[in-house]
Amino acid sequence: MAREIRRGRPSDLPAIIDVFWRGVHEGAAPRYSEAERRAWLPARPEPETFGRRLAGQAVFVAEEAGRVSGFMTLAPDGLLDFAYVLPEARRSGTADDLLAIVLNHAAAEGLPALRTRASDMARPFFARHGWQVTRPAPQCREGVVISATEMELPLAARVFPTWPDPAPLLSRM
Secondary structure: OOEEEEEOOHHHHHHHHHHHHHHHHHHOOOOOOHHHHHHHOOOOOOHHHHHHHHOOOEEEEEEEOOEEEEEEEEOOOOEEEEEEEOHHHOOOOHHHHHHHHHHHHHHHOOOOEEEEEEEOOOHHHHHHOOOEEEEEOOEEEOOEEEOEEEEEEEOOOOOOOOOOOOHHHHHOO
């Protein structure tokens, strides 16, 4: 099945909310208790309110077979604010593809680094992509402590493979 990564549109908002809701309440179940998940996201966000939260951020969605299967958002200051995929899209490459687009966007914007507050579910994903832990960042909501970790990815220090000198290759032609 082909996956398209694109900019989010206002019409995607209900699907984005569904991915967020399911990501927290189903996808995070292996590492967070029901009480923690309820404190994290006690109710489905209202579209108008959530739309305001996303305003000003670059929103990218993964779409497969006409359905939004994941999304990531990047604030102008380099905060990767949301990174969620449907539970059934985990380990499918959806998050990898979304992150690649976010990184390209950040580089085009000239951002020196990205930062995020990663859940226990997301931390291994970000670490696999070179993000570094900066500090524990637990949150207390409704009297429930929810573990999380602040992470950062310096972009200026990224090492990309270098291309060999093409002269020897061209001289053989």
